[in-house]
Amino acid sequence: METLETSLDRAYHAIMRRMVASGRAPHYIELASELHVSPDEGREILHQLFGVGVPGWLHPGTDLIASFAPFSNLPTQYDITIDDMRGWYGQ
Secondary structure, X not given: XXXXXXXXXXXHHHHHHHHHHHOXXXXXXXXXXXXXXXXXXXXXXXXXXXXXXXXXXXXXXXXXXXEEOOEEOOOOOOEEEEOOEEEEEEO
């Protein structure tokens, strides 16, 4: 059985991989699919991850990732360019 710490580590890396690859944070259902858990478990893991102090936040009143350091899922004045490609925003 996977420990909570391992689940949170896997969730952190899954979110970071998605942010780097696409500039967009996954929805908790997408996260659940990647972690091979139910959607409800994916939502709970997401909230637990932010509850332990991961630098970032959910959009108020939702289960949507607004920011996941150093990236922002919402447009900001901080454009990030990777390999001459734009499409990411910084916190």
